[in-house]
Amino acid sequence: MSLNETLPLLVLVSSLLPGLIIFTLPEERRGLRNLFNMVGATLKLLLIFYILRGVMLGEEYIFRHTILPGLDLVFKADALAMLFVTLSAALWFLTTLYAIGYMEGSPHRSRFFGFFSLCVTATMGVAMAGNLFTFFVFYELLTLSTYPLVVHRGTEQAMRAGQVYLSYTLGGGALLLIGTVWLYGLAGQVEFTQGGMLAALGPEYTGQLQVIFFLLIAGLGVKAALVPLHGWLPLAMVAPAPVSALLHAVAVVKAGAFGIVRVVYDVYGVEFAQSLHLLMPLAVMASVTIIWGSLCALFQDDLKRRLAYSTISQVSYIALGVAIFGPMATIGGMVHLVHQGIMKITLFFCAGNYAETLGIHKISEMDGVGRRMPWTTAAFTIGAFGMIGLPPLAGFISKWYLGLGALEAQMPWVIAVLLASSLLNAAYFLPVLYRVWFQPRTEAWPGEHIPMQNGRETAWLLLVPPLVTAVATVLVGLFAASAMSPLNWVKLIADREYLYWLP
Amino acid sequence: MNLSIVLILPLLLAGLVLLPATRRMGMLLAPWAALPGLAFSLVAPDAYTLDIPWLLLGSRFGLDETGRLFLFFTALLWLTAGLYAHSYLAKDPRRHIFIAFFLATLSGNLGVCLAMDAASFYLTFAVMTFAAYGLVVHEGDAEARRAGRVYLIMAVLGEALLIAGLLLLAGAAQTHFLPEMARAAAMEMPNLAYALLFLGFGVKAGVPLLHMWLPLAHPVAPTPASAVLSGAMIKAGLLGWLRFLPLGEATVPALGAVILGLGLFAAFFGVVAGLVQRQPKTLLAYSSISQMGLMTLAVGAGLLLPKAWSLLLPAIGLYSLHHGLAKGALFLGVGVAQRFGRNGWVMAGLLLPALALAGAPFTSGALAKTQLKAALAGLPTPWPELLAWTLPLAAVGTGMLMVRFLLLTPSGGKQDDGIGLLPPWLVVLTAVAALAWMQADDSTVVAVLSGSGLVSAAWPMLVVALLAYAAWWRGWRGPAIPPGDVLVWLERAAATLRRVSLPYSFRSKRVFPAALVYISRICHLEKILCNWPLVGGLWLFVLVALACALLLVAHSPTV
Amino acid sequence: MFDPIPWLILSPLIWATLAFVHGPGQGGRLPVAGLILQLALAAMLAQQIVAGGVRVYAVGGWGAPLGIDLMADGLSAVMLLLTQTVALPLVFYARAYFAGHANSLRYFWPLTGYLLAAMNALFLSADVFNIYVTLELLGLAAVGLVALAGGAGPITAAMRYLLAALLGSGAYLLGVALLYGVYGSVSLAALIPLIAADAPAVVSLAAALMLLGLMLKTALFPFHIWLPPAHGGAPAPVSALLSALVIKASFYLILRLWFDLFEPITSVAAAQLLGALGAAAILWGSFLALRQTHLKMLVAYSTVAQIGYLFLLFPLATGVSAEVAASAWQGGVLQVVAHGLAKAAMFAAVGAMIIATGRDEISGIAGVAARLPLTLFTFALAGVTIMGLPPSGGFAAKWLLLGAAQASGQWWWIVVMVVGGLLSAAYIFKVLRQAFLPVEETANFKLLPRMLEWPVLLLALASLVLGLGGGEVLSLLGAT
Amino acid sequence: MNAALVYALTGTALFVLGVAGLILQPHLLRKILAFNIMGSGIFLVMVGLAQRAGTPDPVPQAMVLTGIVVAIAATALALALARQLLDMSGEMRLPEEKSGKDRLDV
Known part of the structure; x- marks a missing residue:
């Protein structure tokens, strides 16, 4: 096996192996566990940087293993895959750091970190899947490995959330399975190919392909939390904050959204999907989700719940971008994959900090917390502004391209959706910001776990990750046009997906 | 001098001010933060541009004639306001927070003047808008919070309209760089985009119905903040119009007429609503609405009459310079009067900008109004006829407003700690007296100094004097319009609505409990x-x- | 060339007899050695088959029709390998499980030995009567194992099992008698061309009798009622053996009969009938599993459901194109293997939990996630296969079956499989959910010996790896 | 109708009787007896049908012998279980069939 074949596998192994080792470690071997975690995360990042460089230079990284005749497990590090892989690996690194700080002293850490690593492995698999089958395999693995994280607290509420989570995701997985099998039956191996691979089928398959598309999107839409398949997400926020961060920003919802991207671009091919009239319903569905999620978020007092509804709304930007035919919207949607991740993880980190440091869970308890925890709150503010879509933050870039894409595709009503979403985002984030910065504190904190020490508002490990992601939120927006930005990378992908389109 | 210093220095200083370790140094340097901007406006080469391809969507900053003028008076106002604030807030324990917001707003406002592409314009505009929220709510009392809330809602609405308008415009123009963008878009005539942009910037510029935040927010902010809000930031909206509307490129009849009409309405509405106010700063805010109405009117005229734009643009520039400085001087003066009482010299100091606003002879107001009138001459009927009698009437109204303002000026207790307020105020006063003369066209100067010019500037003043005397004699105070006018009625309506409609609660319901029981019976099988x-x-x-x-x-x- | 075929039958016979002679509670080491040997033999046989095709062995050199022929093809080899692979870890497990229960252990080793011998012989038999004998032996040994625990419950279950088994094998034997009456032969090899040439009505009757008899022994819905009490009441190693292997033996025979012997007379209608029963089994079994309050009963009902998947193979492989039929056939066999491995692991894991907590109720296992993470992990891994989620063997099997259903346009089986998968997820997670609940620090958990955890984990892992290495199994299966 | 067919039909009748007994009789002893009747029926069919041209075929004889051995073993096991059940529950019936009438109750 050549190096180019092994590298994708190594990316998987670099989190799988630490995960398995951590399972077997006894609870009190804290140092060793952290070491394995961090070594794995760092190693993965290094590997990914190496691959990134290679992909830029035009190298191909493909690993192929035949499971059954006509059924291959394929890992392929193409440009789109690397977008998601890099995001996940980078955020995993931070989340691990954060989780080490967050889970300090809580029980069952070995189990937690073990599943945590498995979850990331599954995400990597989803990202690097080279065909629909591989994608499905890891999509389901992701469901399984996140369940223990969702129910980690073991409370009745967590259990209920876990149950709902499972019933949604497994149901979605079943639909996805049917669609996948059907597609394999029609077209043989469904490799992810730029520009799609189904256009070669004759027109007599149109009806079937439409049904399959519906099945696939319904399956993926569960994880991507498209309304009305979103019910699990607000409940799943009972999980510990690092898990929520991972769930909402990196792994689960993104896997769904990423799957939609793959199906539309690399399975059907965007032009073919357009010719089958599949994109419009998807766009409508995404738009409804965007508005509905934001509306629901308005009514939540629980901070994490509000953030969860916000995720529902924001993730659908990706689906929306995919569903609008044209390179600009593609860029907008795909870059939001990264941008939403960074912004939302910041917000969840901050929510976790409030809960862990001061015992604040509800928005109504947040009065004046900006004075007590200025750094965390600053990061939160940046995340929130980014969500609203203000420049120079990441969210603005996504919205800009989405809007331009909508115009390009002669769908100006999308602008209205974006507009409404921005306004609603402002409506549910700005009151929070007002409370934290401008409302004076009148009573004691609900439960101050981590006292103020030497002007440090909370533990280092809790503080650094949100700050890093907040800075990243600013940087990816501010330097969006530079060569190293996600935007530029996404443009590269869009170039390849729209073969006719020359920049 | 590098342009980035102009924008980044204030932000850096804001950081210094926020960090406890460097706060002292930051506070010391903060008042001077606008200085590089001011200097840059003076020394920058002609048609200066700076492309930063890696920034945002690819950015361009630059300085054309309009930009230079706006940058100049904006920076000047911020500089004086900064120095003023240093002394004004000397006893405020939370002044570092105010200064931080002040510096961020400053950076945004200067950036607006320099931005030459849609994205960075939007960026700097947003920075300015949201940072200014901190200025509005600084006092922290209920009134400030209410004003802040209204400000924020309107601002967010404005930002949303803006981004939609900019997107549509960029979609039509296929570029987001100025000035190509406005020019290219003018070919396509995206009317919706223009309407959205007008409204979006109109929030800042106080177009009627979008003005509601203005009379609430400008007065409650600390005085130096009010000065820049009313003097400089309100002009950012105007600059937005100048940058993105197809002025001088194409005729947009319907929109032009609407804008013109709205501007005219604002000119009178501001006067009427301002006259019945009890607070001097609220009154000044309404006066700003009225004055911005005149500039709005000119923009509308530009849309109706592209070939007059070459005359209108300098006129608008001159008017903004004049109004910015005069309004700034008035607001700062209010603060001075609070500290020193209604001294003779204080009143004299206030009289100068008041006269200027009213357009008295030999003042910047006379210059600005004359040049504007000249530029508006070529409008199609019925506008010239309408304007011929309405503009002097508006001048009379402004004069009345100023008289009322002088009467309302607070007679606060004497405090000796305000000495630091005076130098910056004096600088602005000087600028009010002098700068417009340098900016105005030669022909305008000649016209103002000519006999007919003097007469046409002076007779409204006489009317004002007569009316004021009559009103004083009759002891007339007028009906009360609450600050925020329309808003108050809207709020009442909303409260009623809330009472009527029940809150919608999201509650999960148990579906089909009977079905579950039934299923369990199957086990019996x-x-x-x-x-x-x-x-x-x-x-x-x-x-x-x-x-x-x-x-x-x-x-x-x-x- | 050394021939492993007779030794595969003799080895368990020998160690079983020795263990019996050795006395109760003794002789645990012999089976270990014996099974390692058998595994090696089975592997060797598989290799020979891959290299040289079908192997035939005439016992005592007599040959048919008077003597007994043994035959091994790809399918036999797969089943033999499965049997030894499942049995070996279970032997380790059983030694730990019965430590200190000399009484229950009394006949465990001999009975297990006979059970394995009968099973190996069954897989190697080449004539329908010999199959009857091995089937009956297998049934008797299995009944003995069920009764092992003693007590009214297990004895009743054993009795019920015995009666069902006797009825089933009786019907089978009548079918054999009819066949012999028509053709005058019982050898599979001889019968196949004869039936293909001419099949009078009575052959169809014989086929129905034989298949129905075997279905009764396989516990296909609605003939499953003997299974849950028998499997749920027996000691864990026994349940594992029964659920994983014994019912597979009779299913193996159904496969043989349907696809080899009666291939010329099978009909789509009959296949759909079997499929319908299978579908009913999936839904009914899963649903009842969901309603159970006891761990082992839940797992036992899960077996009822999983058997249903096996029977979906018939409609998918009958009356369709050769390609689809091959895919369905492969899927069915893969499901047999995957379920064998996973169900053994699951029963064993459940047994370990019951030992540790001292309770059989599902509500009693709160805290298992914290105290017995390895066992719970094993259970979950096995559950992945049962649910048919990737990357397990169960998934590979389901994939092939789904593909066959799609290709042959029988979408109703797709619905059944998917719904069944979801239902199985529901009952698996019912257990997992309970295991994750917190428990007081004072709760009394017995410390488990390592041998109760690790061998089982290996089984579960094997079921998982099967998903990635399913191709190997299929290539062995396809060897001729 | 030749003798072979008579044997076969009788055997079939016995088989049906046996099956009916096995299914319908709640008493375990009756069930076990019914099983034996059923077995006898099968053996009869086997021997009867296998007569070709009057000459006895040794193969079915061997098979029947084997079958009888197996049946004996099965009967023994069944009887042992039935006794144990009687010892433990005092009933010669499976619990689900307690309601059935039974004259042979011990």
Whole structure:
């Protein structure tokens, strides 16, 4: 096996192996566990940087293993895959750091970190899947490995959330399975190919392909939390904050959204999907989700719940971008994959900090917390502004391209959706910001776990990750046009997906 | 001098001010933060541009004639306001927070003047808008919070309209760089985009119905903040129009007429609503609405009459310079009067910008109004006829407003700690007196100094004096319009609505509980299935069925 | 060339007899050695088959029709390998499980030995009567194992099992008698061309009798009622053996009969009938599993449901194109293997939990996630296969079956499989959910010996790896 | 109708009787007896059908002998279980069939 074949596998192994080792470690071997975690995360990042460089230079990284005749497990590090892989690996690194700080002293850490690593492995698999089958395999693995994280607290509420989570995701997985099998039956191996691979089928398959598309999107839409398949997400926020961060920003919802991207671009091919009239319903569905999620978020007092509804709304930007035919919207949607991740993880980190440091869970308890925890709150503010879509933050870039894409595709009503979403985002984030910065504190904190020490508002490990992601939120927006930005990378992908389109 | 210093220095200083370790140094340097901007406006080469391809969507900053003028008076106002604030807030324990917001707003406002592409314009505009929220709510009392809330809602609405308008414009123009963008878009005539942009920037510029935040927010902010809000930031909206509307490129009749009409309405509405105010700063805010109305009117005229734009643009520039400085001087003066009482010299200091606003002879106001009138001359009917009698009437109104302002000026207790307020105020006063003369066209200067010019500037003043005397004599105070006018009625309506509609609660409901019970009964079937005779019977039945199924095919004729 | 075929039958016979002679509670080491040997033999046989095709062995050199022929093809080899692979870890497990229960252990080793011998012989038999004998032996040994625990419950279950088994094998034997009456032979090899040439009506009757008899022994819905009490009441190693292997033996025979012997007379209608029963089994079994309050009963009902998947193979492989039929056939066999491995692991894991907590109720296992993470992990891994989620063997099997259903346009089986998968997820997670609940620090958990955890984990892992290495199994299966 | 067919039909009748007994009789002893009747029926069919041209075929004889041995073993096991059940529950019936009438109750 050549190096180019092994590298994708190594990316998987670099989190799988630490995960398995951590399972077997006894609870009190804290140092060793952290070491394995961090070594794995760092190693993965290094590997990914190496691959990134290679992909830029035009190298191909493909690993192929035949499971059954006509059924291959394929890992392929193409440009789109690397977008998601890099995001996940980078955020995993931070989340691990954060989780080490967050889970300090809580029980069952070995189990937690073990599943945590498995979850990331599954995400990597989803990202690097080279065909629909591989994608499905890891999509389901992701469901399984996140369940223990969702129910980690073991409370009745967590259990209920876990149950709902499972019933949604497994149901979605079943639909996805049917669609996948059907597609394999029609077209043989469904490799992810730029520009799609189904256009070669004759027109007599149109009806079937439409049904399959519906099945696939319904399956993926569960994880991507498209309304009305979103019910699990607000409940799943009972999980510990690092898990929520991972769930909402990196792994689960993104896997769904990423799957939609793959199906539309690399399975059907965007032009073919357009010719089958599949994109419009998807766009409508995404738009409804965007508005509905934001509306629901308005009514939540629980901070994490509000953030969860916000995720529902924001993730659908990706689906929306995919569903609008044209390179600009593609860029907008795909870059939001990264941008939403960074912004939302910041917000969840901050929510976790409030809960862990001061015992604040509800928005109504947040009065004046900006004075007590200025750094965390600053990061939160940046995340929130980014969500609203203000420049120079990441969210603005996504919205800009989405809007331009909508115009390009002669769908100006999308602008209205974006507009409404921005306004609603402002409506549910700005009151929070007002409370934290401008409302004076009148009573004691609900439960101050981590006292103020030497002007440090909370533990280092809790503080650094949100700050890093907040800075990243600013940087990816501010330097969006530079060569190293996600935007530029996404443009590269869009170039390849729209073969006719020359920049 | 690098342009980035102009924008980044204030932000850096804001950081220094926020960090406790460097706060002292930051506070010391903060008042001077606008200085590089001011200097840059003076020394920058002609048609300066700076492309930063890696920034945002690819950015361009630059300085054309309009930008230079706006940058100049904006920076000047911020500089004086900064120095003023240093002394004004000397006793405020939370002044570092104010200064931080002040510096961020400053950076945004200067950036607006320099931005030459849609994205960075939007960026700097947003920075300015949102940072200014901190200025509005700084006092922290209920009034400030209400004003802040209204400000924020309107600002967010404005930002949303803006981004939609900019997107549509960029979509039509296929570029987001100025000035190509406005020019290219003018070919396409995206009317919706223009309407959205007008409204979006109109929030900042106080276009009627979008003005509601203005009379609430400008007065409650600390005085130096009010000065820049009303003097400089309100002009950012105007600059937005100048940058993105197809002024001088194409005729947009419907929108032009609407804008013109709205501007005219604002000019009078501001006067009427301002006259009945009880607070001097609220009154000044309404005066700003009125004055911005005149500039709005000019923009509308530009849309109606592209070929007059070459005259209108300098006129608008001059008017903004004049109004910015005069309004700034008035607001700062209010603060001075609070500290020093209604001294003779204080009143004299206030009289100068007041006269200027009213357009008295020899003042910047006379210059600005004359040049504006000249530029508006070529409008199609019925506008010239309408404007011929409305503009002097507006001048009379402004004069009345100023008289009322002078009467309302607070007579606060004497405090000696305000000495630091004076130098910056004096600088602005000087600027009010002098700068417009340098900016105005030669022909305008000649016209103002000519006899007919003096007369046309002076007779409204006489009317004002007569009316004021009459009103004083009759002791007339007028009906009360609450600050925020329309908003107050809207709020009442909303409260009623809230009472009527029940809050919608998101509650999960147990669906089909009966079905669950029913399902559990099915389990009973398993017990019945355990009966040997039943299973045996089933077995025999399946046996027969299978045998039949096998026989059917084995012995059917086809096989 | 050394021939492993007779030794595969003799080895368990020998160690079983020795263990019996050795006395109760003794002789645990012999089976270990014996099974390692058998595994090696099975592997060797598989290799020979891959290299040289079908192997035939005439016992005592007599040959048919008077003597007994043994035959091994790809399917036999797969089943033999499965049997030894499942049995070996279970032997380790059983030694730990019965430590200190000399009484229950009394006949465990001999009975297990006979059970394995009968099973190996069954897989190697080449004539329908010999199959009857091995089937009956297998049934008797299995009944003995069920009765092992003693007590009214297990004895009743054993009795019920015995009666069902006797009825089933009686029907089978009548079918054999009819066949012999028509053709005068019982050898599979001889019968196949004869039936293909001419099949009078009575052959169809014989086929129905034989298949129905075997279905009764396989516990296909609605003939499953003997299974849950028998499997749920027996000691864990026994349940594992029964659920994983014994019912597969009779299913193996159904496969043989349907696809080899009676291939000329099978009909789509009959296949759909079997499929319908299978579908009913999936839904009914899963649903009842969901309603159970006891761990082992839940797992036992899960077996009822999983048997249903096996029977979906018939409609998918009958009356369709050769390609689809091959895919369905492969899927069915893969499901047999995957379920064998996973169900053994699951029963064993459940047994370990019951030992540790001292309770059989599902509500009693709160805290298992914290105290017995390895066992719970094993259970979950096995559950992945049962649910048919990737990357397990169960998934590979389901994939092939689904593909066959799609290709042959029988979408109703797709619905059944998917719904069944979801239902199985529901009952698996019912257990997992309970295991994750917190428990007081004072709760009394017995410390488990390592041998109760690790061998089982290996089994579960094997079921998982099967998903990635399913191709190997299929290539062995396809060897001729 | 030749003798072989008579044997076969009788055997079939016995088989059906046996199956009916096995299914319908709740008493375990009756069930076990019914099983034996069923077995006898099968053996009869086997021997009866296998007569070709009057000459006895040794193969079915051997098979029947084997079958009888197996049946004896099965009967023994069944009887042992039935006794144990009687010892433990005092009933000669499976619990689900307690309601059935039974004159042979011990």
